[in-house]
Amino acid sequence: MTDEPRPRKILSLKNPPTRPLGPEPIRKPAPPAPPPPPPAQVFAWKCKPCGAGFNVGDELADDVVIRCPSCNAKIGLVADFRADPIPTKLRARPVAPKA
Numbered sequence: 001m002t003d004e005p006r007p008r009k010i011l012s013l014k015n016p017p018t019r020p021l022g023p024e025p026i027r028k029p030a031p032p033a034p035p036p037p038p039p040a041q042v043f044a045w046k047c048k049p050c051g052a053g054f055n056v057g058d059e060l061a062d063d064v065v066i067r068c069p070s071c072n073a074k075i076g077l078v079a080d081f082r083a084d085p086i087p088t089k090l091r092a093r094p095v096a097p098k099a
Contacts, residue, residue: 045092049073056081
């Protein structure tokens with residue numbers, strides 16, 4: 001009686017079903033494609049304290065104070081942005097155009 005019993009035969013179907021029996025599974029509709037990203041804004045100047053980009057309007061008077069739209073730091077006067085060379089007291093740096 002030390003003989004091990006023979007293993008049972010594994011039964012298999014001749015034609016297995018292609019899907020489980022029962023009702024058709026509920027499928028979620030495909031999510032809509034995300035909208036394309038907005039085009040990147042082109043800025044002429046960057047704030048030195050925070051690095052946010054901004055543009056100085058051409059229609060502004062020379063004595064208007066420019067503030068950073070992100071951190072609200074006083075950047076300088078419009079006349080400083082139009083000066084050539086750029087004054088050292090200006091708290092912004094020009095953005096190099098991307099080639």
